[in-house]
Amino acid sequence: MAGSTTNPPLKDELDIVIPTIRNLDFLEMWRPFFQPYHLIIVQDGDPSRTIKVPDGFDYDLYNRNDINKLLGPRASCISFKDSACRCFGYMVSKKKYIFTIDDDCFVAKDPSGNDINALQQHIQNLLSPSTPYFFNTLYDPFQEGNDFVRGYPFSLREGVPTAVSHGLWLNIPDYDAPTQLVKPLERNTRYVNTVMTIPKGTLFPMCGMNLAFDRDLIGPAMYFGLMGEGQPIGRYDDMWAGWCTKVICDHLGLGIKTGLPYIWHSKASNPFVNLKKEYNGIYWQEEIIPFFQQATLSKDCTTVQKCYVELSKQVKEKLGKIDPYFTKLGDAMVTWIEAWDELNPPKDSAAIPNGAAK
Amino acid sequence: MAGSTTNPPLKDELDIVIPTIRNLDFLEMWRPFFQPYHLIIVQDGDPSRTIKVPDGFDYDLYNRNDINKLLGPRASCISFKDSACRCFGYMVSKKKYIFTIDDDCFVAKDPSGNDINALQQHIQNLLSPSTPYFFNTLYDPFQEGNDFVRGYPFSLREGVPTAVSHGLWLNIPDYDAPTQLVKPLERNTRYVNTVMTIPKGTLFPMCGMNLAFDRDLIGPAMYFGLMGEGQPIGRYDDMWAGWCTKVICDHLGLGIKTGLPYIWHSKASNPFVNLKKEYNGIYWQEEIIPFFQQATLSKDCTTVQKCYVELSKQVKEKLGKIDPYFTKLGDAMVTWIEAWDELNPPKDSAAIPNGAAK
Numbered sequence A, B: 001m002a003g004s005t006t007n008p009p010l011k012d013e014l015d016i017v018i019p020t021i022r023n024l025d026f027l028e029m030w031r032p033f034f035q036p037y038h039l040i041i042v043q044d045g046d047p048s049r050t051i052k053v054p055d056g057f058d059y060d061l062y063n064r065n066d067i068n069k070l071l072g073p074r075a076s077c078i079s080f081k082d083s084a085c086r087c088f089g090y091m092v093s094k095k096k097y098i099f100t101i102d103d104d105c106f107v108a109k110d111p112s113g114n115d116i117n118a119l120q121q122h123i124q125n126l127l128s129p130s131t132p133y134f135f136n137t138l139y140d141p142f143q144e145g146n147d148f149v150r151g152y153p154f155s156l157r158e159g160v161p162t163a164v165s166h167g168l169w170l171n172i173p174d175y176d177a178p179t180q181l182v183k184p185l186e187r188n189t190r191y192v193n194t195v196m197t198i199p200k201g202t203l204f205p206m207c208g209m210n211l212a213f214d215r216d217l218i219g220p221a222m223y224f225g226l227m228g229e230g231q232p233i234g235r236y237d238d239m240w241a242g243w244c245t246k247v248i249c250d251h252l253g254l255g256i257k258t259g260l261p262y263i264w265h266s267k268a269s270n271p272f273v274n275l276k277k278e279y280n281g282i283y284w285q286e287e288i289i290p291f292f293q294q295a296t297l298s299k300d301c302t303t304v305q306k307c308y309v310e311l312s313k314q315v316k317e318k319l320g321k322i323d324p325y326f327t328k329l330g331d332a333m334v335t336w337i338e339a340w341d342e343l344n345p346p347k348d349s350a351a352i353p354n355g356a357a358k
Helices: A024-034 A064-077 A083-092 A118-127 A177-182 A215-221 A237-252 A271-294 A304-319 A324-343 B024-034 B064-077 B083-092 B118-127 B177-182 B215-221 B237-252 B271-294 B304-319 B324-343
Strands: A014-019 A038-042 A058-062 A097-101 A162-171 A195-197 A210-214 A255-265 B014-019 B038-042 B058-062 B097-101 B162-171 B195-197 B210-214 B255-265
Touching: A014 A083, A014 A118, A024 A118, A038 A083, A058 A064, A058 A083, A064 A083, A064 A324, A083 A097, A083 A215, A083 A237, A083 A324, A097 A118, A097 A215, A118 A162, A118 A210, A118 A255, A162 A215, A162 A237, A177 A271, A210 A215, A210 A255, A215 A237, A215 A304, A215 A324, A237 A255, A237 A271, A237 A304, A271 A304, A304 A324, B014 B083, B014 B118, B024 B118, B038 B083, B058 B064, B058 B083, B064 B083, B064 B324, B083 B097, B083 B215, B083 B237, B083 B324, B097 B118, B097 B215, B118 B162, B118 B210, B118 B255, B162 B215, B162 B237, B177 B271, B210 B215, B210 B255, B215 B237, B215 B304, B215 B324, B237 B255, B237 B271, B237 B304, B271 B304, B304 B324
Parallel strands: A014 A038, A014 A097, A038 A058, A162 A255, B014 B038, B014 B097, B038 B058, B162 B255
Antiparallel strands: A097 A210, A162 A210, A195 A255, B097 B210, B162 B210, B195 B255
């Protein structure tokens, strides 16, 4: 099946969002898997530089000029010179599902030596329910050959809709700069053949390298924050999105899966550069994580947007004390939601799916 | 290494507890792994029947007469004609660690075809810390070749002591009777090469087939309840112990790991018999699980015993409404702790480990 482009799943319902592509091998390697889909490439740096996309791909490329033109003053919420700008792609997509991947991630092989179709596994994860309320010791009961074990309450077996599928990385693991410095030779060779739901109430470090989500269910929470040029922090874009997303998924009764699929992460980024980007985050996360662990949302928060705006207020109030950056970030969270709603006007609630009424 | 009996880990600190052995192949198959250890066999039924243990094993065998003799009236808390009686073995052990296994569980093979030394993996799990406060997407950071991923708070990387190691099963999965009936041919062939900590606040279905724990840290919570003859329920012994243990571990800051090692579960028990044992539990667990999910223990509960006695009061108060069985069970929980403390008198708190003072 790997490499087959006939009948690609969700062909018209999924966009692939990629921050700047520096490596042309990237698209060539993924061609059999990605070519059926629409790509959204968001260029993170100088808009006068051009990105060459090989023939045969259906894509839109957005640079900083495009972002400024589309969002006007609200473009301030989109990071510059940082791959966090990719979240602009989530906003302009019109599809139900998003898959996002970094340009140093290649096709991995499973233990039998076959190419892993990461996109297909993400889609399987997103299309099957999650089970956040009780732990299943044989992992995802919706994987083939699996089920709920003895003692799993029957009332919880229906599960909840899956909003996020978080994939992993063979070869170079996703380590922070201190760990990179201390263990420069460590490689991830352990292929763990499973998927699982992250339990309700448990936070996790969400990595944006190999990530898929249901835009209709959770899109507006997938804001990658203010990173890069002019900001005191980097490499916490996906972490920020992950903390917010998990709190909101828990509140709204949505699930997050992690595990398969693996991609091959080809090269470690420079640990010295990373350390400079990360040092504030490494310090701040000691307060940020308890904040998100304790965050609760009011009953009025019935949509992702409402949840996100309420969370932005709590961020300003409680994290603003750490550093003025968080006040700015709280404001940017609101700007992001305004921009999202402008580009994605609410669908007419009077419309009935079968078209019987107007 | 498999099969080596030189230098068995924790040889003088671990007992293997087995309920009635019906199958003599069982011990023969495990001989290379179990022979260095002391076995405690707890016979679940008719004390006049004898269990033949092959030569070369160091063991104690307890039948009902022994239990009655040792515990007197308190023997009422130990189940009769049910493998739940195994918890008597936890009580009479004098060792720090317990490994318990069913007699229909054999040595499994890893994907390379090598025999899995389950005991050794359990010991590795128990001797390395757990990480219940934040999810590590590469699973147990203390496994070889693993570490904490980017975004994992540094203040939480020390982890907490591991109290329980919950192993899994290849071949016949641990299904309830309804699932057994519906999927009689399903076999577990998925070898998931990992171990992970079950997050704080998340309950799980603990199976007693392939289980190890630190008796000093959590022993008194490993009560397998009232099952079998004269009781309205069976096959919830390990579940009961798991719910209580998880709540107490969360309260005391202890960890529970699940995943590796696998054993080979050779045969499914009779689903019709199981259904008769389980039907009350299947119904009751819909209320029991929310009870345990919401259970909190007071700050005074600083030992496992104190936690367990407080939990027994809550069981009587809140679950007693479901069925009089839970009032009886709450009383038995207290009896269990009394018996435990009688057989395991508190160590002299004035004694100093290095023997310098008296």
